[in-house]
Amino acid sequence: MKRFLIFLLFALPLAAGAQTLSESAVEDISEKMAAKFQLRNDPALVFVTEQMSRSGSGGLEVDKTMMELGKDPAALDAALKFLYQYSDCNRQTLIANLRGMDVKSGNVFPLATYIVNKNKTEAKTLQDEKAELLRIGAIPAVTSVMVAPPANQPGVVANATAETPAGAAQPAAAAAGSTAAAAPVEDTRNWEVRSVFAMTRPDDLQTLYGKENVELRDATDLDGNYTGKAWYVYPDTENEMQVIFNADSSKTITFTHERSKWKSPFGIKPGDPIDKVNKVNARAFRVNGFEWTNGGIVDSWEGGAMDKKGVQILFRAINSGDPKLYDQFTGEKKFRSDNSGLKKLNVVVDKVVFKTYQ
Structure with missing residues (x-):
């Protein structure tokens, strides 16, 4: 009997730590991530998708993976880990981001608890990695996606050659006959x-x-x-x-x-x-x-x-x-x-x- 009680003392904490997500939570977060991913301009999902690609967690067809996270438990766990990383491994920030994704209120705290518990041992590594990615410029401080076509494609007019419509006001520098060099044209090509x-x-x-x-x-x-x-x-x-x-x-x-x-x-x-x-x-x-x-x-x-x-x-x-x-x-x-x-x-x-x- 004594041995059994000792076993319970050790087993109960282990069981408590072995948390799993409900089907409802999985379906909810998967749908919300897919919806945000399709916008292509949501900073959190842009970061998550970049990390899924960078780490290989999203496979070759990461777009398909992001749309079907609920069917791939490993990919979903990876996406949640990177959401945690995006949130600076801070529980309150993570909760705010989950709410910002319109996750159902009943799923926010179970998801946050699951994500934090599953990744807390990696928290420092994830924070250090994010800091290094920012330092070397692999990710921008304000995440964005390149969606515009290159300058030599229809729909984009380079600043240096753009013509001002008749009757439109001339830029001050041009009106003054300025010879200052034109600003370099931003490379807007999609390199994904x-x-x-x-x-x-x-x-x-x-x-x-x-x-x-x-x-x-x-x-x-x-x-x-x-x-x-x-x-x-x-x-x-x-x-x-x-x-x-x-x-x-x-x-x-x-x-x-x-x-x-x-x-x-x-x-x-x-x-x-x-x-x-x-x-x-x-x-x-x-x-x-x-x-x-x-x-x-x-x-x-x-x-x-x-x-x-x-x-x-x-x-x-x-x-x-x-x-x-x-x-x-x-x-x-x-x-x-x-x-x-x-x-x-x-x-x-x-x-x-x-x-x-x-």
Whole structure:
């Protein structure tokens, strides 16, 4: 009997901490997040979606994920965690944001309690991460989304070339004959890769990015084999993006330039070190040996965060001048991505491919 009482003393606190959300709360918060997400200008949901993309929690088709959070418990938990992060890991701020999303009053406190309890051990990490993202400019202090087309597309007139309608008042500087340089035109292009996922035909690319910025060219796979034709957006620039519209309505999107402005799924881009990919995948993965068939291409994600998510990556070694070390990773073999020798070789992402499921 004494043992049973001791068991209860330990078991009751554990049971109290193992909180779950009611179906009503899940349905409510999922619907409210989807509604705010569709506005594309709600600061909280913009932040949450950015973090879902950056962390890979939203998968390749993050738009679809955000609209169906109730069907994906892991994605919903991630979205709630990032809402908590957006709220500076402060319970009262979180409650205010839940109310601002029009969450039903009966669900606000259960949701806040669930979110805080589930993420309280990560609170400092989340706050530090947000502060660092702000510091490096990865997220703006006032979150916003780019929705306007680029300046060379219809509907946008660059400040430097705009004509003033007849009879309209001239700017003071112009009236005074000022020779001051015109303010630089803001880059309003949509750099979200997920914008391409919903497209169904090449014309959509031309509509969004301008016909003069889209060309049909030969394409190759990661191993250099010819695969037919692909549409190139901003060809021969740092922002070049290759898009193939497959017969099954899926799309294959490839990036090969390091300094592009594109915001890609999982936040991975060419030039990223292999260690960053380890962290995004949340575990080590397996890579084919260099200088061989499929050399440097990920062979298996080993059940990590990017497993079965339509991501293919080709790596290259920048410091391959040490033959003895480099030979350990070349030939008909596979190596683990957390091998310490890879840092000495400075192995980085060479190309990254995202394949959508529809």
